[in-house]
Amino acid sequence: MFDEYGIPRGAELGEAGLPALQHFVYCSRASDGVDDTEVGRIVESAQRRNLACGITGVLVFGSGVFFQWIEGPAAPMQKLIASLYDDPRHYDIVSLDQSEEKRERLYPNWDMEKVEAEDIRLVLQDALESTDNKTSVAALRRILKQLDAGSLHALRQI
Numbered sequence: 001m002f003d004e005y006g007i008p009r010g011a012e013l014g015e016a017g018l019p020a021l022q023h024f025v026y027c028s029r030a031s032d033g034v035d036d037t038e039v040g041r042i043v044e045s046a047q048r049r050n051l052a053c054g055i056t057g058v059l060v061f062g063s064g065v066f067f068q069w070i071e072g073p074a075a076p077m078q079k080l081i082a083s084l085y086d087d088p089r090h091y092d093i094v095s096l097d098q099s100e101e102k103r104e105r106l107y108p109n110w111d112m113e114k115v116e117a118e119d120i121r122l123v124l125q126d127a128l129e130s131t132d133n134k135t136s137v138a139a140l141r142r143i144l145k146q147l148d149a150g151s152l153h154a155l156r157q158i
């Protein structure tokens with residue numbers, strides 16, 4: 001009757017029998033003072049909360065830049081997105097993609113990766129090329145400039 005997240009079976013199933021999943025992809029910059037210990041706290045609490053409400057995804061952190069893909073049922077996703085925008089531990093949040101589709105999950109498990117700065121740069125450059133939104137372009141350019149300014153050598157290890 002209920003799935004592993006306590007969500008009634010069939011409640012989010014579409015015509016094709018696939019779950020209607022909302023996803024949100026963004027990148028942001030870690031605020032001053034957000035060190036490895038704080039990122040560890042974010043991950044620990046996110047794992048617990050996400051599991052409770054059926055949200056999965058991936059969080060990437062390198063050179064002071066976050067990149068996150070989250071997916072799950074609409075209601076808890078909306079709540080989490082609002083919390084993310086209010087969270088002072090990061091800023092310059094650039095929404096890269098947000099939509100709802102009937103499909104399998106891309107990330108069936110919550111995960112966390114540490115990436116090299118060059119990988120983060122590729123993700124950001126791709127995003128820059130695929131958006132026309134002026135605010136997003138400005139924020140993405142600021143993040144890339146920060147990477148060029150030398151934090152390439154200040155990788156934070158998870």
Ligand SMILES: Cc1cc2nc3c(=O)[nH]c(=O)nc-3n(C[C@H](O)[C@H](O)[C@H](O)COP(=O)(O)O)c2cc1C
Pocket residue numbers: 042045046047049050059066068070080083084085087089090
């Ligand atoms: C980069 C980053 C990623 C986060 N990812 C998640 C997440 O996946 N799930 C989650 O519950 N909270 C996540 N958080 C924490 C939320 O922003 C927020 O603090 C938490 O959901 C509690 O929100 P509330 O105080 O409004 O209930 C993240 C925070 C940051 C800075």
